[in-house]
Amino acid sequence: MQEAVKEAYKALDADEVPIGAVVVCGGKIIARAFNMTETLQDVTAHAEMQAFTAAAADSGGKYLKDCTLYVTLQPCPMCAGAAYWTQIGRVVYGATDQKHSNIDRKPLFHPRTEVTGGVLEQECMAPLKLFFARKRRQQVGK
Amino acid sequence: MQEAVKEAYKALDADEVPIGAVVVCGGKIIARAFNMTETLQDVTAHAEMQAFTAAAADSGGKYLKDCTLYVTLQPCPMCAGAAYWTQIGRVVYGATDQKHSNIDRKPLFHPRTEVTGGVLEQECMAPLKLFFARKRRQQVGK
Numbered sequence: 075m076q077e078a079v080k081e082a083y084k085a086l087d088a089d090e091v092p093i094g095a096v097v098v099c100g101g102k103i104i105a106r107a108f109n110m111t112e113t114l115q116d117v118t119a120h121a122e123m124q125a126f127t128a129a130a131a132d133s134g135g136k137y138l139k140d141c142t143l144y145v146t147l148q149p150c151p152m153c154a155g156a157a158y159w160t161q162i163g164r165v166v167y168g169a170t171d172q173k174h175s176n177i178d179r180k181p182l183f184h185p186r187t188e189v190t191g192g193v194l195e196q197e198c199m200a201p202l203k204l205f206f207a208r209k210r211r212q213q214v215g216k
Numbered sequence: 217m218q219e220a221v222k223e224a225y226k227a228l229d230a231d232e233v234p235i236g237a238v239v240v241c242g243g244k245i246i247a248r249a250f251n252m253t254e255t256l257q258d259v260t261a262h263a264e265m266q267a268f269t270a271a272a273a274d275s276g277g278k279y280l281k282d283c284t285l286y287v288t289l290q291p292c293p294m295c296a297g298a299a300y301w302t303q304i305g306r307v308v309y310g311a312t313d314q315k316h317s318n319i320d321r322k323p324l325f326h327p328r329t330e331v332t333g334g335v336l337e338q339e340c341m342a343p344l345k346l347f348f349a350r351k352r353r354q355q356v357g358k
Binding site for chain 1: 254256257258259260265268269272273276277279292293294295296297298300301302318319323324
């Protein structure tokens with residue numbers, strides 16, 4: 075998860091909402107990504123989507139059954155639905171997504187995907203807090 | 217929708233599960249795409265995802281509030297979740313997705329997105345029927 079947090083700080087440096095993700099297979103990181111919605115001007119360019127596409131390139135498009143996604147924020151429904159298609163073995167997330175708390179993600183993941191939350195939660199929240207504090211200062215400064 | 221069906225036939229020609237999509241804004245098609253999961257070796261490369269990314273490129277990353285997505289098959293949870301982020305005004309689909317019928321898509325779409333299904337259903341189903349009949353013949357031939 076510390077590697078996913080590093081990705082989140084790269085997003086923070088790029089003035090993106092700082093969310094980072096890595097995909098690990100057989101003890102090796104096969105994909106690392108951060109949220110690029112601003113850079114790519116594409117609202118679907120979440121860290122997880124980028125990580126899944128990168129992992130697919132690494133694995134030759136095979137399912138990610140023996141892999142783990144580490145992501146600093148709980149996946150949104152789109153990313154949970156994408157995880158379903160990858161059949162990823164495990165999803166580990168840090169902070170809880172308060173914004174879509176009304177949507178139960180469990181049925182969106184593949185039934186064989188093990189999901190764990192709250193890992194290094196404070197470390198995962200830290201770049202998000204910095205980002206939104208900066209945005210508020212910018213708003214006040216306008 | 218007929219343009220989305222044309223895209224589905226392009227997928228059929230490419231030996232992809234034939235699902236097509238177009239995004240229409242102000243009476244103009246700004247994006248057209250078909251399922252490319254095999255070609256791109258990426259299980260998340262659904263027609264809708266490709267269409268949203270193409271539409272984002274056309275619109276400079278703006279929300280698609282005044283646009284309509286026409287897609288030949290009911291969007292899966294991932295694509296419904298992606299539609300949420302685009303805030304697309306309207307989603308029109310053809311055939312019903314039987315595979316994930318246990319998941320209520322309604323809460324996954326943006327509350328302002330109007331969703332209509334069953335449009336040109338038979339025409340949208342036709343390439344899918346051709347595809348799966350061909351796959352069955354190939355299995356028998358093995």
